[in-house]
Amino acid sequence: MNASMDATDACDLRFGQVGLACVRVRRVDAAALCDELERRVRAAPQMFARAAVVLDLSHLLDLPDDGTVDALLEAVRSAGMLPVGLAYGTSETEALAKRMGLPLIAKFRAAYEPATGAPAAVAPAPRSEPAPAPTREPILAAPASGNVGAQHHAGSVRSGQQIYARDRDLIVTGAVANGAEVIADGNIHIYGGLRGRAMAGAQGDEKARIYVSDFRAELVAIAGQYRVFEQIPGDLEGQSVQCWLDGEKLMIARL
Amino acid sequence: MTAEIIVVTSGKGGVGKTTTSASLATGLAMAGKKVAVIDFDVGLRNLDLIMGCERRVVYDFVNVVHGEATLKQSLIKDKRYDNLYVLAASQTRDKDALTMEGVEKVLDGLSEDGFDYVVCDSPAGIEKGAHLAMYFADHAVVVVNPEVSSVRDSDRILGLLASKTRRAEKGEPPITQHLLLTRYNPARVAIGEMLSVKDVEEILGIQVVGVIPESENVLTASNNGIPVIVDANSLAGQAYSDTVARILGEERPLRFIDVPKKGFLQRVFGG
Numbered sequence: 300m301n302a303s304m305d306a307t308d309a310c311d312l313r314f315g316q317v318g319l320a321c322v323r324v325r326r327v328d329a330a331a332l333c334d335e336l337e338r339r340v341r342a343a344p345q346m347f348a349r350a351a352v353v354l355d356l357s358h359l360l361d362l363p364d365d366g367t368v369d370a371l372l373e374a375v376r377s378a379g380m381l382p383v384g385l386a387y388g389t390s391e392t393e394a395l396a397k398r399m400g401l402p403l404i405a406k407f408r409a410a411y412e413p414a415t416g417a418p419a420a421v422a423p424a425p426r427s428e429p430a431p432a433p434t435r436e437p438i439l440a441a442p443a444s445g446n447v448g449a450q451h452h453a454g455s456v457r458s459g460q461q462i463y464a465r466d467r468d469l470i471v472t473g474a475v476a477n478g479a480e481v482i483a484d485g486n487i488h489i490y491g492g493l494r495g496r497a498m499a500g501a502q503g504d505e506k507a508r509i510y511v512s513d514f515r516a517e518l519v520a521i522a523g524q525y526r527v528f529e530q531i532p533g534d535l536e537g538q539s540v541q542c543w544l545d546g547e548k549l550m551i552a553r554l
Numbered sequence: 555m556t557a558e559i560i561v562v563t564s565g566k567g568g569v570g571k572t573t574t575s576a577s578l579a580t581g582l583a584m585a586g587k588k589v590a591v592i593d594f595d596v597g598l599r600n601l602d603l604i605m606g607c608e609r610r611v612v613y614d615f616v617n618v619v620h621g622e623a624t625l626k627q628s629l630i631k632d633k634r635y636d637n638l639y640v641l642a643a644s645q646t647r648d649k650d651a652l653t654m655e656g657v658e659k660v661l662d663g664l665s666e667d668g669f670d671y672v673v674c675d676s677p678a679g680i681e682k683g684a685h686l687a688m689y690f691a692d693h694a695v696v697v698v699n700p701e702v703s704s705v706r707d708s709d710r711i712l713g714l715l716a717s718k719t720r721r722a723e724k725g726e727p728p729i730t731q732h733l734l735l736t737r738y739n740p741a742r743v744a745i746g747e748m749l750s751v752k753d754v755e756e757i758l759g760i761q762v763v764g765v766i767p768e769s770e771n772v773l774t775a776s777n778n779g780i781p782v783i784v785d786a787n788s789l790a791g792q793a794y795s796d797t798v799a800r801i802l803g804e805e806r807p808l809r810f811i812d813v814p815k816k817g818f819l820q821r822v823f824g825g
Contacts, residue, residue: 455759457713458706474759476709491759 319404320347321386322375323355327363329374336378348379353404355386362391365398372399455491456481463501477517486510498525499542509542510554524549557590557669559661560801561691563715565707567678569699570736573772575675576604577783577791578695581798583638584783587670590629592660593643594687595677596651602642605632606779616644618663619656625663634784639669649683657686680714689719693730693801695763699737700749705757708733712758732763732801739768740813751811764797766790767810 324332340347352375356362363371375382384402385392396403450464455473461480462469469483474491480498481487485507487499492513500507500522507521514535518527521544539554562575572595579591592615593601602608607630613623618641625641632638641660644651664672676687688694694715698708715729716722722729735754742748755761766772771788775781783794789810796806 457716458709460713460717476757477706478710479713492756494757 319383320350320352320380321355322352322380322382323358323386324371325358327359327367327371329367329370332371333374333378336375336380340379350380351383352380353384353386354382356392356395357386357389362389362395365395368395368399449485449488450483452481456495458495466502474513483507493519496520500544505544507544510539511541512539514538514540514551519549519551521549526551557661557665557672558693559672559674559691560693560695561674561676561688562695562697563676563684563688563711564678564697564704565680565684565711566699566704569697569704570766570772571678571697572600572604572675573776573782574695574697574734574736574766574794575601575673576781577794578798578801579638579671579673580605580632580635580781581783581794582671582673582802583632583635585798585802586637588637588668589671589673590639590641590664590669591673591675592641593675594652594683595675596643596683597645597648598677599643599645601675602630602640603779604776604781605640607632607640607642608779611642614642614644615660616647616651618660619652625660625667649677649681652683652686654686654689658690661690680710685714685718688715688729691715691719691729692721693732695732695734695801697734697736698754698758700735700739700743700751700754702749705749705754709758712760731760733758733760734764734766734797735762736766737768738765738811740811744813751808762808763800764793765808765811766793766797 322336336347354371354375356368372382382401384404385396385399386404393403447467449468449470452462452469452471453473456462456471456475456479458476458478462471462482464483464485466484468485469481469487471481471487471489471491475481475489475493475495475497477494479495481489481496482498482501484500484502484504487497487507487509489497489509489511493511493516495516496518497509497511497516498520499509503522505522509519509521515531515537516528518525519542520526521542524544524547526549535551535553540551541554542549542551544550560578562571562578564571572593575591579589583589591601591605593599594615595601596616599614602611610630613628615628617623618625618628629639629641632640661672674687674691677683696708696711696715698704712731715731719729721727733754735751738751739748743750751762751765767789769788769790771785772782772790775785775788782788782791783798785791786795793810796809799806
């Protein structure tokens, strides 16, 4: 058994979820960008100095040429941050990232689509888990953008309907029917019965929780860890419960 | 004065939409209202059979939608009630023969002609025909059977009524939803073979407007082209009468939802 000599692998390859700040470029002006970021770093050096950031060019009308992108990246560096990739955009962005030798961070795909208004009540949500960010080192969580509150849904969610609360909690005052789906990037609170599916932490927040006052779910998921219920355990059926993640295990217990 | 538009819908097929449309329209006419009932099930025309006017169909709904006939030519007067008219579907066309503008034109025309109620008999499913039937509605009667697949489909329909209709799109007050439980068999509910009224109300989160007991009179009446509501002796007919009264705003207790108690003689002699 000479394999036991060298039982440990040279490395572990693991996916992790990390928060990452995103620099959304609104206009092509390297000097102004540098000034702006420098101000942020000075204001909160703990948060921003040497912070890994991704550059999001999707809000520009035209994708700038390679030289300009180089200048923008340099502006970020000289402000004291470390650009580690480009946020996902079009296939042009992809080609650009390849030429720059930078990774594309697919995680930002859903969150940075050029929708600036309030999220629609019923938005097509990413069905699968977003790919984890392939960053080299775990870094500080992305700065919280203040209290964004929660999305309220008055009444029931009917079969076939889908509610997505982007970047926030979701509160449903009625029931979620069989075949209905409620999804939130934050926590989910359901004050009626849950007979359909509930998915919290859709962008990978492992601290997200689901609270249900009458549990009969088809499926619950938190940050991609899910459980389906062909048969609802007798001690949970019809009870008020909460669901949370303990490591990679999805826990459900009566309240 | 505009006509109140009532859609009778369900999602699932075979639950009793057409039977309900016929009895609802007839019941409203019996209450003195001027009523038109339209068959939206283009290609699978049935309403004319249940209303007993299949041999009098000359022009149909599709003809009017396409401007090939006037409303007056196409409306078939009921043989029992003077204030009741049927607009039959076309059996030779399909659902694509209907257009949003055409349907709106027909409904507006009926309003102008002084109709109080227009009952729209929706086809099964959630595709074009069903969508057009519900789009302009003010009231919806969602027909549901006491079994799980029907209940789930009704739930889907309730969601569509709240989002894919003119009232929803224009932000007007929502459609008044009425849940009608048909084919209800109290004996089978008692032994757990069927969902109870309470189960269905709980799952769907709305109250029933009526419960129609399962009854052979329904089939007999349909085959004879007589809406079952006309048969005042049948339990189903009485239950439909109650339902129509409730839709018109009257309060009536639910009947026929418990297992009938056997009388003394029946208990002694069996039966």
